[in-house]
Amino acid sequence: xxxxxxxxxxxxxxxxxxxxxxxxxxxxxxxxxxxxxxxxxxxxxxxxxxxxxxxxxxxxxxxxxxxxxxxxxxxxxxxxxxxxxxxxxxxxxxxxxxxxxxxxxxxxxxxxxxxxxxxxxxxxxxxxxxxxxxxxxxxxxxxxxxxxxxxxxxxxxxxxxxxxxxxxxxxxxxxxxxxxxxxxxxxxxxxxxxxxxxxxxxxxxxxxxxxxxxxxxxxxxxxxxxxxxxxxxxxxxxxxxxxxxxxxxxxxxxxxxxxxxxxxxxxxxxxxxxxxxxxxxxxxxxxxxxxxxxxxxxxxxxxxxxxxxxxxxxxxxxxxxxxxxxxxxxxxxxxxxxxxxxxxxxxxxxxxxxxxxxxxxxxxxxxxxxx
Amino acid sequence: xxxxxxxxxxxxxxxxxxxxxxxxxxxxxxxxxxxxxxxxxxxxxxxxxxxxxxxxxxxxxxxxxxxxxxxxxxxxxxxxxxxxxxxxxxxxxxxxxxxxxxxxxxxxxxxxxxxxxxxxxxxxxxxxxxxxxxxxxxxxxxxxxxxxxxx
Ligand code: SF4
Ligand code: SF4
Numbered sequence: 001x002x003x004x005x006x007x008x009x010x011x012x013x014x015x016x017x018x019x020x021x022x023x024x025x026x027x028x029x030x031x032x033x034x035x036x037x038x039x040x041x042x043x044x045x046x047x048x049x050x051x052x053x054x055x056x057x058x059x060x061x062x063x064x065x066x067x068x069x070x071x072x073x074x075x076x077x078x079x080x081x082x083x084x085x086x087x088x089x090x091x092x093x094x095x096x097x098x099x100x101x102x103x104x105x106x107x108x109x110x111x112x113x114x115x116x117x118x119x120x121x122x123x124x125x126x127x128x129x130x131x132x133x134x135x136x137x138x139x140x141x142x143x144x145x146x147x148x149x150x151x152x153x154x155x156x157x158x159x160x161x162x163x164x165x166x167x168x169x170x171x172x173x174x175x176x177x178x179x180x181x182x183x184x185x186x187x188x189x190x191x192x193x194x195x196x197x198x199x200x201x202x203x204x205x206x207x208x209x210x211x212x213x214x215x216x217x218x219x220x221x222x223x224x225x226x227x228x229x230x231x232x233x234x235x236x237x238x239x240x241x242x243x244x245x246x247x248x249x250x251x252x253x254x255x256x257x258x259x260x261x262x263x264x265x266x267x268x269x270x271x272x273x274x275x276x277x278x279x280x281x282x283x284x285x286x287x288x289x290x291x292x293x294x295x296x297x298x299x300x301x302x303x304x305x306x307x308x309x310x311x312x313x314x315x316x317x318x319x320x321x322x323x324x325x326x327x328x329x330x331x332x333x334x335x336x337x338x339x340x341x342x343x344x345x346x347x348x349x350x351x352x353x354x355x356x357x358x359x360x361x362x363x364x365x366x367x368x369x370x371x
Numbered sequence: 372x373x374x375x376x377x378x379x380x381x382x383x384x385x386x387x388x389x390x391x392x393x394x395x396x397x398x399x400x401x402x403x404x405x406x407x408x409x410x411x412x413x414x415x416x417x418x419x420x421x422x423x424x425x426x427x428x429x430x431x432x433x434x435x436x437x438x439x440x441x442x443x444x445x446x447x448x449x450x451x452x453x454x455x456x457x458x459x460x461x462x463x464x465x466x467x468x469x470x471x472x473x474x475x476x477x478x479x480x481x482x483x484x485x486x487x488x489x490x491x492x493x494x495x496x497x498x499x500x501x502x503x504x505x506x507x508x509x510x511x512x513x514x515x516x517x518x519x520x521x522x
Contacts, residue, residue: 060444063442063478064442064443064444064478065444066476067444067474067476067478068444071474131387131390131391135394138399138401141401145413148412148413148415148416149413149414149415150415151415151417151477152413152415152416152417152477152490153416153417153475153477156474156475156476158476158477166477166481167415170414170415190390190393193386193387193390194386194387194390197383197386198383198387199378199383
């Protein structure tokens with residue numbers, strides 16, 4: 001398009017949103033091209049939180065790198081740890097005991113709940129519903145308490161080690177999980193009462209930021225965003241890991257692929273996670289919690305890629321080994337980073353105020369986008 | 372018709388407010404009055420490090436094996452040791468731990484074969500200087516002194 005670019009040309013206004021904007025969920029800068037109130041395009045500028053995690057991996061042993069992955073998606077640290085451990089275990093051909101797998105499932109599902117809770121709270125806050133954020137954080141607190149009792153940390157948990165677990169479950173672990181599930185189910189009803197039929201909520205989210213199935217696949221978008229567009233794709237079913245095939249759960253999907261549908265999908269995922277946790281806690285087998293891993297762990301020369309269904313989408317770890325104690329190369333496929341690409345497509349034609357809703361609905365964590 | 376009545380009588384608003392009022396119960400309030408009221412952290416909490424001493428003899432449990440320093444991803448532990456001429460055993464002389472760089476991952480604690488190094492339930496690690504965050508052996512053995520807040 002040949003447009004004149006003198007400063008008198010007022011057709012298009014370029015506006016910076018962020019990096020300090022409160023609803024960019026961290027340090028994301030979006031350059032918006034506006035025609036009046038209408039968004040003509042959105043460019044993301046990322047990298048404000050870049051720490052070179054992939055490079056750090058090359059200078060750490062396999063065990064030593066495990067705490068760093070928690071710091072990528074710090075809202076879902078347990079899922080990150082699981083993805084990394086699975087990749088290294090595949091690389092080294094390590095067998096993980098049943099009990100460890102079961103505990104891993106429980107903790108990652110709890111983490112999925114915690115991550116979605118943070119999303120729901122902040123997303124509702126962005127749109128203007130002040131109340132849910134307090135409730136969500138209160139419920140999230142309960143999950144974090146379970147983490148704290150289990151592994152001694154709340155956010156950057158470092159709960160899993162290569163080969164299994166470091167910590168045995170604490171005495172009241174099963175009871176706590178059940179109590180949380182019972183209590184939390186009622187709370188999900190409460191959130192739905194607050195939002196699902198709320199006219200302002202529906203008005204602000206229905207038909208906003210539509211991304212259809214075709215576009216999702218083109219951009220490589222995964223997770224709830226993809227499922228809201230009607231694609232039944234969940235790695236827990238598609239390529240089960242950690243014994244997910246043993247549990248009975250559904251993949252919630254919707255059809256329209258708008259912000260409201262993504263909300264519905266995540267609300268359903270709360271309930272599915274609760275279902276999985278209940279089954280896993282009831283079937284928690286006895287036995288060892290750590291497989292055989294030597295202290296000086298040297299996987300054979302080769303490479304491995306393992307991906308899991310993190311709360312935000314497909315989280316993959318690609319590890320290359322040169323036979324030494326340190327990875328030769330490590331690459332992360334973060335769901336937030338890939339999903340963020342679709343922002344431009346989703347924003348086009350929307351109003352400025354909707355951009356906030358759309359950024360919220362993708363559910364990004366900048367620590368993971370920038371790594 | 373039903374929709375209209377719902378809209379006129381603000382049914383969704385009232386429903387929402389009912390939830391709000393239901394949650395005003397004191398038992399559902401989680402805010403802690405922090406300096407006045409200290410939170411009770413979990414038993415396994417990974418907080419300030421401590422170098423354990425034998426409860427009776429006050430001798431350090433550390434055997435200066437250096438495993439914790441090797442396990443640490445940040446390489447922030449420095450173990451100084453000297454070989455005792457008589458007993459031919461390595462004895463701990465200095466031990467520094469840079470709390471400012473520590474990420475409390477617990478790898479050093481796991482590596483210690485004699486449970487000398489431990490991450491405790493203390494969580495108040497603030498210091499006025501950067502040097503103050505580098506803990507020496509004495510500090511690690513005694514632990515930080517909790518500040519009493521006056522108000
Ligand atoms: S907790 Fe982790 S980072 Fe801190 S000293 Fe121990 S091993 Fe190093
Ligand atoms: S691992 Fe334990 S015993 Fe060995 S040097 Fe460290 S604190 Fe001392």
